[in-house]
Amino acid sequence: MNKISRRDFSASLASIGFAGVPSLGASQDKASSYPTKPIKVLISVPPGGTMDVLTRAIANAVRESLGVIILDHKSGANGNIAMEAAKAAEPDGYTLLLGTMSMLAMNPHAYKEFRVDVFKDFEPITLASRFELAVCVHPSVPAKNMTELLAWFKANPSKASMASYGAGTPAHFLIELLAEQSGIKIAHIPYRGATQAMQDLIGGQISASFSTVGQVVAAYHDKRLNILATTGAKRSPFLPSLPTLAESGFPKLTASAWFSYLAPKGTPKPIIDKLNVAFNKALQSREVRGQLLSNGMYPEGSTPAELAKAMRDDYAYWGRASKLIKFSAS
Numbered sequence: 001m002n003k004i005s006r007r008d009f010s011a012s013l014a015s016i017g018f019a020g021v022p023s024l025g026a027s028q029d030k031a032s033s034y035p036t037k038p039i040k041v042l043i044s045v046p047p048g049g050t051m052d053v054l055t056r057a058i059a060n061a062v063r064e065s066l067g068v069i070i071l072d073h074k075s076g077a078n079g080n081i082a083m084e085a086a087k088a089a090e091p092d093g094y095t096l097l098l099g100t101m102s103m104l105a106m107n108p109h110a111y112k113e114f115r116v117d118v119f120k121d122f123e124p125i126t127l128a129s130r131f132e133l134a135v136c137v138h139p140s141v142p143a144k145n146m147t148e149l150l151a152w153f154k155a156n157p158s159k160a161s162m163a164s165y166g167a168g169t170p171a172h173f174l175i176e177l178l179a180e181q182s183g184i185k186i187a188h189i190p191y192r193g194a195t196q197a198m199q200d201l202i203g204g205q206i207s208a209s210f211s212t213v214g215q216v217v218a219a220y221h222d223k224r225l226n227i228l229a230t231t232g233a234k235r236s237p238f239l240p241s242l243p244t245l246a247e248s249g250f251p252k253l254t255a256s257a258w259f260s261y262l263a264p265k266g267t268p269k270p271i272i273d274k275l276n277v278a279f280n281k282a283l284q285s286r287e288v289r290g291q292l293l294s295n296g297m298y299p300e301g302s303t304p305a306e307l308a309k310a311m312r313d314d315y316a317y318w319g320r321a322s323k324l325i326k327f328s329a330s
Contacts, residue, residue, distance in 0.1 A: 079099075099262050
C-alpha cells in the first residue's frame, strides 16, 4: 500500500478545490467588486409615503459607494408580501429588504399562516432609525396627564375610546395594554393609516389616539391637539418636556418602532459588511439626518449583531403582548 505524504495530501486538496466548496478568497473577491449592477430594496409601503421618502434619501446617500438603489414596492399584508419575496431572492446582495419592527417582531405572532422565519431567513444589516409613539387627545378633553385622562375615561365610559393607525400595529397593541394595565375598558378604533386618524382627532371626531411622534408633533406645537406622554424608554428628543408612559405610572408600556435593512439568508458576510458600512455612513449624512428628524425619527446605525438583538428583544415583547390581548390577524 502506497503511503501518501502530508505534502502530497495537501496538494491534492488544493487541486480539487474541496469538491466545489467556495473559498474565502472567492467570497472576498465578490465583495471587493460588489456591486456590479443596481441593488433592489423591497419596501412594503406604496410610493409617496414617509417611509418611501426616507428610503429614497438613504438610497441617494449611498449612491457613491453602492451605485444605483431601486425601490421595489411590494405593499400589502402588513409587509408579509415583501418579506416572502425577500426570503425567496438570490442571496447575492442585489435584493435587500426594508424591514420594520411591526413586520419582524409583531407579524410572526399575529398571522397563523406566517411563512417566514425572521431569524433564519434573513441576514441583519443595520438598524436604520427609531421613533416613538405618543398619547394624543383633542383639546376639548379635560386631561393634562395620563392620570387625568384615565379618570375622565372612567367617568365617561361612552367616550373611553382611542384610535390607532391600524389593527395589529404598535398603536393598537398599546391601547389594549393600557386598558389591561389600568383596569379601564378602552374601545379601540382602527384606522387605515395615520393621516386620517390625525385629521379626525384634530377635527374632534375622536377624543384620543396613539400616534407616531412625527405625525403629531407639529399639530401639538400649533395647539391643535395635546400630547400627554410618549412611549420610549427615554423622553422623546422632539418632546423633551413631556413624560414617558413609564414616568406616568406604566413602566411596562415602553416601546419604540424602527426600520432596518436585511438581506436574504446566505448573503456572504463580506457583502453584508460592505452594506453595513455604506448604510451607517449614509445615516450620519446631513441630508438623511435632516429627513429623518423632520419626520420625527432619529438615525441609529448599528452592527448586524445589534439589529439581531433588537429583533429578538421586540419579538419577545410583542409576543407576550399578543398573547395577553389574544390578537390574531387571520
